Amino acid sequence: MDTQMKRINKNLILGWTLIVLILFVSYAGEVVKGARTVPYLLAFSAVTVLPMLGVAFLYSKNKESQDLRYYVVLGYFLMYIFAMLTGSTTLVFTYILPLTAFLVLYHDPYLVVGTSVIALAVNLIDIYRLCRKGVIPEFFTKETEIQLALLFVCFLAAYLATRIYDDIYKANILYNKELNEQKEELYQQAEELETLNGELNKYSDELLMKNEQLRLMTMQTITTIANTIDAKDEYTRGHSRRVAEYSVAIAQELGLEAEQVEDIRFIGMLHDIGKIGVPDSVLNKPGKLSSAEYQLMKDHTVTGGEILKDITMINDLDVGARYHHERYDGKGYPDGLKGDEIPLIARIIGVADAYDAMTSNRIYRRHLPEDKVLEELKKGMGTQFDPAACEVMIRLVEEHRLPVFDPDSDPAEMKQATQILTRVIDKAEETAQEEIQMDELTGTLSRGQGVNAMQEQIGKRGTGSLFIFDIDHFRKINEADGFMVGDRYLRILADEIRHITEDQVVARFGADEFVAYMPQVDSAEDAEDVARRFLEKIKVMELKDSSLSRLSVSVGITQIATEKDRVMVSYENASKALFVAKQYGGNNYFCHRLDHLGDDDDVAVANSADLQHLVEFLRTEDRNGTVEGDLREARDPEFGRIYDFIHGFIEQNKGEVRIVLFTLRAIGEVSLEAHGEIMGYLERAIAGATRNVGAAAKYTNVQYIMLLENMDETETRQIINRVLADFYRSYDKKNVEVHYDAADLRLE
Numbered sequence: 001m002d003t004q005m006k007r008i009n010k011n012l013i014l015g016w017t018l019i020v021l022i023l024f025v026s027y028a029g030e031v032v033k034g035a036r037t038v039p040y041l042l043a044f045s046a047v048t049v050l051p052m053l054g055v056a057f058l059y060s061k062n063k064e065s066q067d068l069r070y071y072v073v074l075g076y077f078l079m080y081i082f083a084m085l086t087g088s089t090t091l092v093f094t095y096i097l098p099l100t101a102f103l104v105l106y107h108d109p110y111l112v113v114g115t116s117v118i119a120l121a122v123n124l125i126d127i128y129r130l131c132r133k134g135v136i137p138e139f140f141t142k143e144t145e146i147q148l149a150l151l152f153v154c155f156l157a158a159y160l161a162t163r164i165y166d167d168i169y170k171a172n173i174l175y176n177k178e179l180n181e182q183k184e185e186l187y188q189q190a191e192e193l194e195t196l197n198g199e200l201n202k203y204s205d206e207l208l209m210k211n212e213q214l215r216l217m218t219m220q221t222i223t224t225i226a227n228t229i230d231a232k233d234e235y236t237r238g239h240s241r242r243v244a245e246y247s248v249a250i251a252q253e254l255g256l257e258a259e260q261v262e263d264i265r266f267i268g269m270l271h272d273i274g275k276i277g278v279p280d281s282v283l284n285k286p287g288k289l290s291s292a293e294y295q296l297m298k299d300h301t302v303t304g305g306e307i308l309k310d311i312t313m314i315n316d317l318d319v320g321a322r323y324h325h326e327r328y329d330g331k332g333y334p335d336g337l338k339g340d341e342i343p344l345i346a347r348i349i350g351v352a353d354a355y356d357a358m359t360s361n362r363i364y365r366r367h368l369p370e371d372k373v374l375e376e377l378k379k380g381m382g383t384q385f386d387p388a389a390c391e392v393m394i395r396l397v398e399e400h401r402l403p404v405f406d407p408d409s410d411p412a413e414m415k416q417a418t419q420i421l422t423r424v425i426d427k428a429e430e431t432a433q434e435e436i437q438m439d440e441l442t443g444t445l446s447r448g449q450g451v452n453a454m455q456e457q458i459g460k461r462g463t464g465s466l467f468i469f470d471i472d473h474f475r476k477i478n479e480a481d482g483f484m485v486g487d488r489y490l491r492i493l494a495d496e497i498r499h500i501t502e503d504q505v506v507a508r509f510g511a512d513e514f515v516a517y518m519p520q521v522d523s524a525e526d527a528e529d530v531a532r533r534f535l536e537k538i539k540v541m542e543l544k545d546s547s548l549s550r551l552s553v554s555v556g557i558t559q560i561a562t563e564k565d566r567v568m569v570s571y572e573n574a575s576k577a578l579f580v581a582k583q584y585g586g587n588n589y590f591c592h593r594l595d596h597l598g599d600d601d602d603v604a605v606a607n608s609a610d611l612q613h614l615v616e617f618l619r620t621e622d623r624n625g626t627v628e629g630d631l632r633e634a635r636d637p638e639f640g641r642i643y644d645f646i647h648g649f650i651e652q653n654k655g656e657v658r659i660v661l662f663t664l665r666a667i668g669e670v671s672l673e674a675h676g677e678i679m680g681y682l683e684r685a686i687a688g689a690t691r692n693v694g695a696a697a698k699y700t701n702v703q704y705i706m707l708l709e710n711m712d713e714t715e716t717r718q719i720i721n722r723v724l725a726d727f728y729r730s731y732d733k734k735n736v737e738v739h740y741d742a743a744d745l746r747l748e
Helices: 003-033 038-061 068-086 090-106 109-133 142-232 239-253 258-269 273-277 291-298 300-308 317-323 344-359 370-380 387-398 412-434 447-461 474-481 483-498 524-544 567-583 599-624 627-634 637-652 672-690 713-730
Strands: 465-471 505-510 513-518 553-559 589-592 657-666 694-700 703-709 736-744
Touching: 003 038, 003 068, 003 090, 038 068, 068 090, 068 109, 090 109, 090 142, 109 142, 239 258, 239 344, 239 387, 258 317, 258 344, 273 300, 291 300, 300 317, 317 344, 344 370, 344 387, 370 387, 447 505, 447 513, 447 567, 465 474, 465 483, 465 524, 465 567, 474 483, 483 505, 483 513, 483 524, 513 567, 524 553, 524 589, 553 567, 567 589, 567 599, 567 657, 567 694, 599 637, 599 657, 599 736, 637 657, 637 694, 637 703, 657 672, 657 713, 672 694, 672 703, 672 713, 703 713, 713 736
Parallel strands: 553 589
Antiparallel strands: 465 513, 465 553, 505 513, 657 703, 657 736, 694 703
16 A cells, blocks of 8 residues: 555545535525425435535545445445436536546546446446336437447546556556665665764774874984984984974975975985995095095985985985985986976985084084175085075075974984984994905906996996907816816906906806996997907917917997996897897807897897898808808807707798897886796796797897797787787786797708
8 A cells, every 4th residue: 555545535535525525515496496305405414414524534544445446336326226217407417427536546447437337337227217208218328329329438538547647557567566676775875884984984984093003104214214324424414304303394384285295304314315325434534535436425316316316205215315406407416407307305314414514513614604604605506406495494594494304303213223323324334344356267257246346337327338258168178177167267258358448347257158238348349359369369379379279259238328228228238239149150250239229120120130131141051061060179069959959840831930039128117037937927928828839949148039830920920919919918027028030941
């Protein structure tokens, strides 16, 4: 049951009551006129009013009763029959029509049909009665036909209206049901959301508390590090903390957002972290620094930037460390940035750092008076310092609004942590000084120290060449002549390399491999000339000393193009050149040329050149017929393996053979240890793509060869695309890229 049934019952009873009231008033008027009698009016009231009151009573008991409709129809029909039998007009049959209109509200087709059948029957009986009495001349007259037709049309219209209303009613019921269900779901979801919101608020409060704890821990940690840095210099106690607070004051005056201001506090406290790498003897030297010592001091900016660059907890954490000594006029270091090229944070810290330096006692001078400091700040505005930041600094000084910091106010726990960290750093420096800096056998730098030294020099020079010197067949020398002879060869080679130029860095990278960075050899032609003269000298030594008859050296060369070149990337290029040199036998060299190409073009061209050299060499050796006879002795044994692999594949597949050379290129920081892992990804990608259609083999430490049988250019491209897709899908660190080139291979 629903409230709509209640409204329908109410409206039907009210309608019935209104009709009865209208008829009662009409009949009462006729009584007054003498057309009807009082007994007739009383009889009408008994027949109509009493049933109506009974139905009203039933309605009061159950307002939503489905059966009330039948009592209404029955009571109405009693009134209708009474009116039909006693009526004084031929239109009394129309009294039934208001009932049909109200029955539509019940949208019950069966009730309308039943009512219409009974009403038609009553009218037919009445017409027959009138015809028998002679009131009408015959049963079917124009009036009776109109009467019956009107009743039929009205009941038909009521039936159709009922059906239409019933459909609308049912659709409305269904809609209301769905709406109520949705409301229930929404209420339930609202309750769940309210519960969840309460939990989220709880978690949010906990997270805020933990974030605050983390912020405090971060602040304490950074403060400890800053104190440790300052403790290395006897005259800079509290320097980093003061610079941080001065920088915050400037940033607030400039209107920076609160989050940026808080970041600047952390960045300012770590701006001198690079001084960890500067020896105390340099930091605390009372006299004038030498050029090398001054360069070491300047390098603390680069060192600091490198230490902080991968920390993402605080935005631009490395910016202050790297750029706080840049000048607004472009004459600063390390990168010579100018004006707005310098990050705003670094410009702010630069002013704060200079102010604290001028107002603090240093080992080489006492602090400057305030008027002299202001004079220096004004003099440097727009040249050394950012004008806006400097103007704010001057105003803060003149208005005495700079924050005051007391280094003794730190908690005891923080002071203790600073002391412990300081002792650890001091001990590490002592240990580093005690470590052996040279390879014991040859007197050259070790591999790790050599990489660091070369990288430092490349960053300063930005030109030159990197050489790899490798003793051919060194394992065979040790096996045939003994390790003492091998050690002698290594010492001789190291001595001869050191005599090439004075200004170079030499390191032993492997058992029989030396790497040298020569900054003054700044062109491929000069590098090749150096290698040629060096190998000629080795040959002369062999002729003069028969004990050196087995000494044979291969040289791989690459150029250094900019101060940003990475040692290990250049080492890979030189390794490829060394491999090519070994293909041409002992005492040979090869230069990996840049030819002023960009990085991407260089690798692509070098890859194509490597493939071209390989194909030409294979064809030349095959035509000369020398491979089977003396390749393993005259060439590198590893290349003999490559040749046997290719030659065997061609012999097995008499049709067309295509050769593809893949080369890995580092485009980010890639450790030496990671190369083997990355080559493993490439190997698996190639193996999956060449299954049943080709073969593959490792060519160099950064290259793979793939051989395909009976493949046209389109099919080869599909295989290559599959290799690249599999590689980049399995290795997604985006710090390497793969270059490739393909060629037809037919050995004559």
